[in-house]
Amino acid sequence: MRQKAMFIVPYALWIVLFVVAPLVLILYQSFFDINGHATLGNYANYLTSSVYLKMTLNSVWYALLITLVTLVISYPTAYVLNHLPNKQFWLLLVILPTWINLLLKTYAFIGLFSRTGTINQFLQFTGLGSHQLLFTDASFMFVAAYIEIPFMVLPIFNSLAEINPSLINASYDLGATQWQTFRKVIWPLSMPGVKAGIQAVFIPSLSLFMITRLIGGNRVITLGTAIEEHFLTTQNWGMGSTIGVVLIIAMFIIMFMTGDKKQKGGRS
Amino acid sequence: MKKLFSAFFAVVLICILLALGDLALNHQSTGGSGKTLTIYNWGDYIDPALISKFEQQTGYRVDYETFDSNESMLTKIRQGGTNYDVVIPSEYTVQRMKKEHLIAPLDHRQLPNLRYIDPQFLNQAFDRGNRYSVPYFWGTLGIIYNDQKVTGKDVQHWEQLWNPRLKNNLMLIDSARDVFAVALITQHDSVNTTDYQQLKLAQHHLKQLTPNVKAIIADEMKMYMEQDEAAVGVTYSGDAREMMNINHHLHYVVPSEGSNIWFDNMVIPKAARNKTAAYQFINFMLEPGNAAQNAKYVGYATPNAAAKKQLPKKITADKAFYPPANTMKHLQTYRDLPLRVLGEYNDLFLEFKMFAK
Amino acid sequence: MKKHHWSWSAIYLTFVFIILYAPIVYLVVFSFSSGKTMERYRGFSLQHYADLFADSRMITIVINTLLVAFLASLLATIIGTLGALAIKDARRPWKNSLLSLNNVLMVSPDVIIGASFLIFFTMLGVRLGFVSVLLSHVAFCIPIVVLMVLPKLNELSPTLVDAAYDLGATRWQALTRVILPAIAPGILAGYFMAFTYSLDDFAVTFFVTGNGFSTLSVEIYSRARQGIDLEINALSTLMFIASLLLVIGYYIISKHGGRRHRIVVVREGDAQ
Numbered sequence: 001m002r003q004k005a006m007f008i009v010p011y012a013l014w015i016v017l018f019v020v021a022p023l024v025l026i027l028y029q030s031f032f033d034i035n036g037h038a039t040l041g042n043y044a045n046y047l048t049s050s051v052y053l054k055m056t057l058n059s060v061w062y063a064l065l066i067t068l069v070t071l072v073i074s075y076p077t078a079y080v081l082n083h084l085p086n087k088q089f090w091l092l093l094v095i096l097p098t099w100i101n102l103l104l105k106t107y108a109f110i111g112l113f114s115r116t117g118t119i120n121q122f123l124q125f126t127g128l129g130s131h132q133l134l135f136t137d138a139s140f141m142f143v144a145a146y147i148e149i150p151f152m153v154l155p156i157f158n159s160l161a162e163i164n165p166s167l168i169n170a171s172y173d174l175g176a177t178q179w180q181t182f183r184k185v186i187w188p189l190s191m192p193g194v195k196a197g198i199q200a201v202f203i204p205s206l207s208l209f210m211i212t213r214l215i216g217g218n219r220v221i222t223l224g225t226a227i228e229e230h231f232l233t234t235q236n237w238g239m240g241s242t243i244g245v246v247l248i249i250a251m252f253i254i255m256f257m258t259g260d261k262k263q264k265g266g267r268s
Numbered sequence: 269m270k271k272l273f274s275a276f277f278a279v280v281l282i283c284i285l286l287a288l289g290d291l292a293l294n295h296q297s298t299g300g301s302g303k304t305l306t307i308y309n310w311g312d313y314i315d316p317a318l319i320s321k322f323e324q325q326t327g328y329r330v331d332y333e334t335f336d337s338n339e340s341m342l343t344k345i346r347q348g349g350t351n352y353d354v355v356i357p358s359e360y361t362v363q364r365m366k367k368e369h370l371i372a373p374l375d376h377r378q379l380p381n382l383r384y385i386d387p388q389f390l391n392q393a394f395d396r397g398n399r400y401s402v403p404y405f406w407g408t409l410g411i412i413y414n415d416q417k418v419t420g421k422d423v424q425h426w427e428q429l430w431n432p433r434l435k436n437n438l439m440l441i442d443s444a445r446d447v448f449a450v451a452l453i454t455q456h457d458s459v460n461t462t463d464y465q466q467l468k469l470a471q472h473h474l475k476q477l478t479p480n481v482k483a484i485i486a487d488e489m490k491m492y493m494e495q496d497e498a499a500v501g502v503t504y505s506g507d508a509r510e511m512m513n514i515n516h517h518l519h520y521v522v523p524s525e526g527s528n529i530w531f532d533n534m535v536i537p538k539a540a541r542n543k544t545a546a547y548q549f550i551n552f553m554l555e556p557g558n559a560a561q562n563a564k565y566v567g568y569a570t571p572n573a574a575a576k577k578q579l580p581k582k583i584t585a586d587k588a589f590y591p592p593a594n595t596m597k598h599l600q601t602y603r604d605l606p607l608r609v610l611g612e613y614n615d616l617f618l619e620f621k622m623f624a625k
Numbered sequence: 626m627k628k629h630h631w632s633w634s635a636i637y638l639t640f641v642f643i644i645l646y647a648p649i650v651y652l653v654v655f656s657f658s659s660g661k662t663m664e665r666y667r668g669f670s671l672q673h674y675a676d677l678f679a680d681s682r683m684i685t686i687v688i689n690t691l692l693v694a695f696l697a698s699l700l701a702t703i704i705g706t707l708g709a710l711a712i713k714d715a716r717r718p719w720k721n722s723l724l725s726l727n728n729v730l731m732v733s734p735d736v737i738i739g740a741s742f743l744i745f746f747t748m749l750g751v752r753l754g755f756v757s758v759l760l761s762h763v764a765f766c767i768p769i770v771v772l773m774v775l776p777k778l779n780e781l782s783p784t785l786v787d788a789a790y791d792l793g794a795t796r797w798q799a800l801t802r803v804i805l806p807a808i809a810p811g812i813l814a815g816y817f818m819a820f821t822y823s824l825d826d827f828a829v830t831f832f833v834t835g836n837g838f839s840t841l842s843v844e845i846y847s848r849a850r851q852g853i854d855l856e857i858n859a860l861s862t863l864m865f866i867a868s869l870l871l872v873i874g875y876y877i878i879s880k881h882g883g884r885r886h887r888i889v890v891v892r893e894g895d896a897q
Contacts, residue, residue, distance in 0.1 A: 007711055008711040010703075015727075019730060020726070022729075076634075079634075080637060088875075096865075097645045098824075100648075100864075101824075101861065104861055105648045109648055111495070111663050115495065116495050134483075146644065149645070158811060192779055199728065200769065203728065209734065213486065219483070227736060229618065232337060232340055234611050234614040236614075240736075251725070251731075252725050283695050293681065294685070311846070312854065331836070331837030333835070343740065349746065494662065507850075
């Protein structure tokens with residue numbers, strides 16, 4: 001039992017120092033206005049302003065779309081990877097691109113997507129004509145998904161790799177088609193990975209900020225952009241923290257929802 | 269398990285090797301006195317050769333740390349815990365730092381080279397008598413255009429940006445003050461207005477600009493303009509210079525009816541640890557030869573009159589970067605506004621951006 | 626049928642890899658351009674590599690960055706794995722709140738994390754620099770490790786652990802002989818993700834660094850005002866090649882040790 005306590009100590013210490021303490025700080029700050037007076041005004045402002053409400057809806061909507069796109073690309077990728085020999089090697093190759101600085105990769109995307117960029121040159125070459133690619137929802141979502149793909153592939157890959165092959169064989173032996181086997185055996189068994197992936201992608205997508213400007217041209221404004229602005233430009237940390245609190249509450253709700261289901265899924 | 273342990277030891281080994289490498293490099297560069305001067309500046313905003321020269325001349329070791337915006341730099345200095353000796357903020361931030369007692373008054377006797385600075389850049393409203401700051405570089409806000417897509421005479425004035433022919437072809441800098449400055453100048457108001465009605469009016473005017481606005485971005489505008497992504501952009505002269513170096517179809521205009529003029533300045537924070545070296549460094553950077561070398565490397569306009577003389581004629585005769593006197597007199601600096609007003613600028617700007625969609 | 630299936634998946638995978646590597650190829654190509662920026666390619670040159678090697682400040686920054694990344698992700702992996710074990714053992718109401726707390730740092734925007742860490746460190750009187758950066762990186766890397774390890778732990782059948790105890794294993798033995806080997810892929814995945822987070826972080830590092838200590842991301846972001854130098858492309862190319870070599874080295878080693886590796890896999894399979 002003492003050993004068990006020893007395991008928890010560093011983690012608990014981390015939670016207290018680096019999670020609870022900043023959390024309290026953020027909460028505390030959200031009750032102060034720009035001049036340092038205690039107030040509930042930030043929350044009132046958030047809840048009554050159409051700008052913030054619209055922004056919140058926008059963020060949730062885009063985060064949902066990004067998560068969906070990422071999942072649609074990542075699941076088959078993880079699935080195919082799992083059937084390859086030396087699959088760990090291929091998995092590493094999926095992670096490798098994330099080690100290159102994000103800002104640099106974004107600049108590379110600007111180069112690829114621009115009017116005179118590689119993709120448009122290719123389109124022109126094939127006779128499809130040049131198109132406006134940058135500053136569209138599609139390119140924004142594409143780049144956002146690009147960034148998140150490894151974070152989705154990895155957990156899904158792990159849970160797929162864990163599936164006992166005899167279960168799949170049993171399913172075939174019982175006369176299930178490939179599609180049935182996938183739906184009834186593989187998909188449910190890979191659910192924990194999918195959920196971990198969704199958590200790792202959806203939540204950060206709510207607070208994306210840099211690429212909303214670089215690729216989206218600030219036509220997409222997320223909660224992250226607003227927080228960024230309040231902390232750095234307006235120096236209105238109170239309002240920034242308020243939006244932060246909203247984000248954290250949203251995260252608790254999502255965690256509560258997926259966490260509960262996971263328990264049921266785990267037992268069935 | 270074995271695999272886990274060997275991976276663990278491999279990582280530990282790598283860490284030790286890296287730490288040793290770090291130590292070796294540090295040892296190599298400390299060399300002399302061991303006294304250091306810490307500079308806090310924008311990235312790549314000084315000729316590195318000058319830092320080496322300064323190190324050789326004085327025997328100090330220079331630590332060079334970088335920031336990406338005035339505001340984030342300010343947050344750090346305000347919080348304490350660091351001891352920068354020389355910092356290079358823009359003018360409105362100098363004013364803010366002064367107000368918050370973050371910077372120390374300068375002893376001009378220790379800065380004899382201050383006499384090389386062109387008097388028109390001294391004694392500005394943000395720091396009367398240059399008690400706290402010494403100008404480093406200066407520039408303007410203006411219009412950059414691509415001569416393949418528009419003719420120059422169509423973009424000489426701010427009001428022309430509203431021309432429907434520029435539909436979806438204009439890029440704005442992502443900064444509330446700068447975008448509002450454009451609108452405020454067109455309605456003949458001060459770029460430092462605190463009148464909410466004038467701001468509301470400006471926002472209304474800006475909303476009519478939205479069909480033309482393609483994107484609202486920051487540094488990456490350089491790359492976009494260089495790649496012919498848009499016909500016109502509102503940007504700073506320093507950025508414009510770089511774009512023009514790459515894409516020869518680009519031209520920069522400072523509208524004669526007025527615009528913003530900005531300064532980046534050298535200041536010494538109160539918490540500085542090595543003030544002697546800080547003075548030596550500022551004086552060193554004011555030396556005409558060094559200032560000219562730095563201006564050539566960075567490409568911004570120098571306030572140093574003696575240094576300007578040493579620069580090639582081609583650079584200094586360029587009206588876009590060293591505007592004529594009758595334009596200069598219409599240029600306004602940003603004043604540090606009360607936080608409440610700044611909040612209004614930013615809220616209105618955020619709303620404008622949401623509207624742009 | 627089988628063969629047909631495989632070829633479709635090969636095409637799909639190729640497509641995904643092209644997307645994943647397109648921007649990187651773009652960066653690498655321009656690192657050899659004699660021009661100054663990433664627009665038009667202007668002929669082959671190694672100038673940017675020469676600049677890079679002459680830039681001792683940049684080399685120091687790279688070493689700092691790697692040191693922080695390797696060390697922070699190692700510490701984060703250890704603490705995170707222990708944390709996942711603790712969460713796994715926790716009772717139901719605790720479990721959910723622990724998990725939620727775990728994810729707070731993943732949802733909070735970097736700026737908020739950075740600013741609150743900064744306030745926190747200055748309150749404690751921690752000198753800003755290597756230590757504060759390392760601590761912050763450990764802090765924001767832990768949640769991802771937990772998220773990677775936990776599914777593995779959940780899949781681990783409790784009977785297996787019970788069996789170990791029944792056979793007289795101590796808690797330590799059960800951990801090192803049964804639990805850790807079974808969740809090793811999750812731990813490794815957690816390490817890699819933590820490493821990734823650490824390498825890429827800008828905002829948090831920016832706030833908590835000081836006294837001349839700098840990392841690559843901070844340097845790159847601060848340079849954006851002046852336009853990104855192709856020297857950075859050259860650097861990224863080298864780092865990319867180095868990591869590629871590492872991965873290929875790993876591949877060769879695992880291929881040579883293939884037989885042993887397979888035995889381990891079979892044993893894990895049997896265990897389930």
